[in-house]
Structures are given as C-alpha cells and as structure tokens.
Amino acid sequence: MDRIILLQGIARISVFVSLLMAFFLLTVKTENKLANRLFAWFFIVSAIDLSGFFVIAYIQDYLDLMIFRWTICLLAMPLFYLYVLSVCYSDFKLKWKHLLHLLPIILVNLVFLPRLYLASDADMKLLSGDLEHMPEIYLIQILIEFQYVFYIVSAFLILKKYREIYLENYTNPSTSTYKYLFQMTTVFLIAHCLVALKNVLRYSDYRQIFLWLNVVVGSVALFITCWLVMKALNHPELFRGINSKIQLTKDILPEVEEKTESKKVQDDAISSQISRLKQYMAEREPFLDPSLTIQELANQIDIPVRDLSVLINHHMDQHFFDFVNEYRIQKAMGILKDQSRSQLTVLEILYEVGFNSKSSFNTSFKKHTNLTPTAYRNAL
CATH class of the missing domain: 1.10.10.60 (Homeodomain-like)
Structure with a gap:
C-alpha cells in the first residue's frame, strides 16, 4: 500500500475519533464542565492539525487557509495546560489573564499578515512552491518547540504540586487523577519527540525516513486518541480536584513556628498534640471514613487545620x-x-x-x- 494513502487513511480515522471525543465531552453530563470543554477544544484543534495529512489537496490553492491551519496547533498546548489546571483544582476558573496564552498564535499570524495574508493571488502562487523553506515556517517550528517545552514542564510541575497537596490533605486511596494526567503528559511528550524528529528530517536528505515517520506519527496520534476515548468511557467519574488555596506544609511551616514562644514550649505542645491525635485515632477510628480529609479530622479533634498539617506532615514525618x-x-x-x-x-x-x-x-x-x-x- 502506498505510504501516502496509508497515512491519509490513518489521519481520517484519527480526525473522526477526535471529533467524536470532542462531541462526547461537550454533551456528557458532569460537574466539571469547564475541564470537559477545554479538553473538547483540545481535540478539535488536534483534529484540525491532523487533517493536514489529507486536506492539503483541497486547500493548496488557498494559501492563507493553509497557513492558518498550520498555526492553529499553537492553541493545543495552552488548552492542554488549562485542562490540567481545571482537573487538578476544583475551584479553577478561566480569567482574563488566561488570554495571554493566545499570544503565540496572535504573534505568528501578525508576522504572516504582510507577506501572505495580504499578498496578491499571483504572489501567493509564487510563494506556495517554496513554502517549507520560508523564514516564517522556520519561525513557526521554533516557536512550537519552545512553547511545547514550556507547557510540558509547567504541566509536570502542576502535577507534582497536586500530588504533594493530595497526599498531605486527603486519604482517598484513589490517585487515578494524578496517574491519568501524568501518563497523558508523558505520552504527549514522547509523541512530540517523534514529531520534532520528523520535522528535523523534513529538511534533511533522509526523505524516505521522513515519509515513514509521518506514518508512525499518524499511527501514534490515532493510538493516543483511542486510548483517551477508552479512559473517558471507562472512568467517567475519574477526577477529584483539590482546592487551589490549600498550601503545602513546607510553605506554612515558618509562619507556624514564628508563633511559638520557645523550643521547650514548642516540643511540649507538639508531644501533647501527637498523644491526643493518636488517642483519638485509636478510640474514635475516623479513618474508617474512606473520604476523610485533613480538614474534617481537624474539625473533629478541634485543632486548626494548618497546625494539624504541620504536626503530621512535618513533626511526625508522614x-x-x-x-x-x-x-x-x-x-x-x-x-x-x-x-x-x-x-x-x-x-x-x-x-x-x-x-x-x-x-x-x-x-x-x-x-x-x-x-x-x-x-x-x-x-x-
């Protein structure tokens, strides 16, 4: 089978599944509507990007449309980043400051305006023959790589903090949210490494490898999309966000220690609180509640939640x-x-x-x- 035909077939399936997933996310009934909408738009943007494997023959005479389709991928990682935030933090809301994530795509399209979007039909025909080697195309490739690194690192940092806060404040044994998002971010990182390699080979003498790598990238994209669909169908209740205002113990520890008059007073108070806590846990058994949180335990034992967090996570080293x-x-x-x-x-x-x-x-x-x-x- 011809590689181009194979690639186009895979891309068509990927686009169909992506749009189907987007439709599911936009219509399914759930409390976390914002997360679903952000992820739905991520799939729509991905579908537009993947469509390039088979729509090129239909839009090659419309250079401005081709350029816009190329630049739309600059929305994918900001949408994914905001999606991770909305899943991790139950109180996350979109704000005006989040419009800053649109700067890359706005910048790129402003760069293209003078030479492409406002060019005459004759000039566009001349430019289309050497499109891949235009400085603007190089700019897009470089910007995409920097943007991807920034958002992937940011996503991993969010997940790291989410896991630390979760372990310090919650007892529900399920960590499916963290595992799911960590797996997804890791898979996206690996997939993009293949895309980056493919883009490097585009400008090399290894044209045959580049063509086969296109097929691999398309197959990986289809696999990832199907995997995400199966996750959504099998775990519709997957997510449990945490409050973004919750602080880590290491951040509130200096403030708590400042209130203590002396080391001896501090040690005595800590020993007393630990004994009281252990006695309460043994006698009342609040741990039998599978959804017990540190806030609920603090209310039960009548200790400020910040003090209880420092007591367990710092002084008891757990x-x-x-x-x-x-x-x-x-x-x-x-x-x-x-x-x-x-x-x-x-x-x-x-x-x-x-x-x-x-x-x-x-x-x-x-x-x-x-x-x-x-x-x-x-x-x-």
Missing part, C-alpha cells in the same frame, strides 16, 4: 495519606488475625477499614507488611 492508611492497615491486620471473622473476603475487609480500591489496599498493605493481605492471612 504524609496525611500514609498516616491514615497506617491505621487502616492495622485495623485490617486485626481482622485478618481474628479467626471468628475468617469468612470475610479481602474485598469486604478493605471496604470495612476505609479503602475503596483493591489495588490501593494491596499496595498499602504490602508497603507496611511486605505481604499481600491473602499471603498475610495464610501465614497466620
């Missing part, structure tokens, strides 16, 4: 996530040891002690005992 799960595992170990409750399945036990995911329960249990729950029960 994430809130691990601190609570340790009590859950201890509770589970007690049930597994109890012969009168041997009829309970592992699934029933994990729900009883506050977990809501078998994989998360097994991971946490093995982290504390070096055994799976089943192996631990069999070893008794």
